[in-house]
Amino acid sequence: MSKHDSAATPRVRPRDRKQRIEHAAAAAFSRRGYHAVSMQDIADSVGISAPALYRHFPSKYALFVSAAMLLVDQLAVVTADAAELPLSTEDEGRVALGELIRVVADLTIELRATSGIYKWEGRYLEQADRARLNAGFQLNGDRFIAAHRSYRPNVDELERVYMALGTFAVFGSISAHDTILARPRLRALLTTAAWDVLNVDVSTYLSHTSPSADTAGEGGPAGGGPAVQSSTVEGSAPAGSKAAASTAAGSTPPLSRRERLLEASVRLFGARGYNETTIEEIATEVDLTPSGVYRHFDGKHALLLAVYERATQWLYPHQTEVEGSPLSPVDLLRSLIRAYIEHSFRSPELMRVFFAEKGNLTPQELRGVQASQAASLQAWVDCLLDLRPELNTREATVLVHAALGLITDLLAILPRFDDEAMARLIAFTDALLGIGPASESPDTQ
Structure with missing residues (x-):
C-alpha cells in the first residue's frame, strides 16, 4: 500500500x-x-x-x-x-x-x-x-x-x-x-x-426493645445519644445552627472555636461538597473572619484532613481496642456493629464526607485513611471468620462491606435513632453476616 x-x-x-x-x-x-x-x-x-x-x-x-x-x-x-x-x-x-x-x-x-x-x-x-x-x-x-x-x-x-x-x-x-x-x-x-x-425476621428483635418511639429524640440506644436528625462531631451539640455551643448552655461546656470550625466543615462539606465550600462560608458559620480561621487551621485542606482524622478515630476504632477483648467473637462483632450504627446515626454528614471526599486527598493522605479503615475492618473480618470458618478472608471481607453498606443506606431512611432502629439494623446485619439472632433474643428459626 x-x-x-x-x-x-x-x-x-x-x-x-x-x-x-x-x-x-x-x-x-x-x-x-x-x-x-x-x-x-x-x-x-x-x-x-x-x-x-x-x-x-x-x-x-x-x-x-x-x-x-x-x-x-x-x-x-x-x-x-x-x-x-x-x-x-x-x-x-x-x-x-x-x-x-x-x-x-x-x-x-x-x-x-x-x-x-x-x-x-x-x-x-x-x-x-x-x-x-x-x-x-x-x-x-x-x-x-x-x-x-x-x-x-x-x-x-x-x-x-x-x-x-x-x-x-x-x-x-x-x-x-x-x-x-x-x-x-x-x-x-x-x-x-x-x-x-x-x-429477615425483624419482629423477634423488635420484641426485645423497650418502647421508645415517643422519646427517641431524647436519647439513642442504651440511654444516650442525640436523635438522627442531629449532625454532630464527636458527640457534641447538634450542628444545625451557627451557635452550636449555645444549644448546650447549662448542660455541657461550650465548644472550642476549633471544634466549632470542625463542626461547620463537616456540615458544609457534607451538604454541599468540599469543592463547593469556601473558607469564607465556614468562617461565617462560626462568626469568624476568614483570617480568624487561619489561626486554627492552615486552610480548607487542613480542615478536611482534620475531619478525616476525626472520622477514622470515631467510625473505625483502633485495633488495640479489639485485641485482647474478653468478649466472645459473636459478642465482639455485635459490639462493633452497634458502635458503628450509633456513630453513623449521630453524624450522617461525617459519614458522607468520609466516603465522598477521598478524591480530594493526596495519595499519601489517602493511604493513611485506608490503613486506619483496613485495620478496623480486619477486626470485623476476624470475628466473622471465627464464627463462620467455611468462609475465606476475601469472602468475609465482601460480607463485612455489604453490612456496612446496608447500615449506611438504611440509616438514610430510618426516621430517628432509637432502640427500634438499632434492633432493626442489627437484625439485618445478623442475617446478612449469617451470625444468627442476638444472644438475648429467642431463636427465630
Whole structure:
C-alpha cells in the first residue's frame, strides 16, 4: 500500500464510543469524585482528544448526568422481563425474586467500577436530574417490592421497603472496595446475602426493645445519644445552627472555636461538597473572619484532613481496642456493629464526607485513611471468620462491606435513632453476616 493510499484510508470510529465514554466517566467519577475529574482525564482514558469528547457530550455536567444514569437505566432494562412474571402465589413471588436477584447481581458485578457514582456524587445533580435518577431507582425498587409481596405477603409494608433497599445496598456495596473474588463465587455470595436480607425476621428483635418511639429524640440506644436528625462531631451539640455551643448552655461546656470550625466543615462539606465550600462560608458559620480561621487551621485542606482524622478515630476504632477483648467473637462483632450504627446515626454528614471526599486527598493522605479503615475492618473480618470458618478472608471481607453498606443506606431512611432502629439494623446485619439472632433474643428459626 502506498503512502498516499494509507493516508486516504478513513479512520473508523468505534460504534460504541459513546458507551465507552460513559463507562470511563462513571468509573472516574466514582473513584475520584465529580470535581477532581476533568474532561481531558476522561478523553485520555478512552484514547480520544478532548474535542472528540465534546462532540458526544457538550459539557462535563452533561457527561456526568449520563454517567450517573448508566446503572439505573440498565437496571430498568435487565429487570423488565422479571417484572412481567406472574405473582399470584408465594412460589411465583419466589421465582420472580430469584430472577431479579440474578440479573441485578450480574449487572452490578459487570458495572462494579462505575456503580458508586450515584451514592456519593449524586448531590451534584441538578434537581430535575436528581429526580430522574430517584425515579429510576424507585421503579427498580418497586419491582422487588411487588415480587416480595407475593413471596412474603404477611410482612409489614414499611419493613418490605427496608428489605428492598437493603438488598440493593448489598449489591451496591461492591463498588466501595476492591476485594478480588472469582465472579461465580462473588455472585453466589451476593445472592445468598440478598436472600438473607429478604428473608429477615425483624419482629423477634423488635420484641426485645423497650418502647421508645415517643422519646427517641431524647436519647439513642442504651440511654444516650442525640436523635438522627442531629449532625454532630464527636458527640457534641447538634450542628444545625451557627451557635452550636449555645444549644448546650447549662448542660455541657461550650465548644472550642476549633471544634466549632470542625463542626461547620463537616456540615458544609457534607451538604454541599468540599469543592463547593469556601473558607469564607465556614468562617461565617462560626462568626469568624476568614483570617480568624487561619489561626486554627492552615486552610480548607487542613480542615478536611482534620475531619478525616476525626472520622477514622470515631467510625473505625483502633485495633488495640479489639485485641485482647474478653468478649466472645459473636459478642465482639455485635459490639462493633452497634458502635458503628450509633456513630453513623449521630453524624450522617461525617459519614458522607468520609466516603465522598477521598478524591480530594493526596495519595499519601489517602493511604493513611485506608490503613486506619483496613485495620478496623480486619477486626470485623476476624470475628466473622471465627464464627463462620467455611468462609475465606476475601469472602468475609465482601460480607463485612455489604453490612456496612446496608447500615449506611438504611440509616438514610430510618426516621430517628432509637432502640427500634438499632434492633432493626442489627437484625439485618445478623442475617446478612449469617451470625444468627442476638444472644438475648429467642431463636427465630
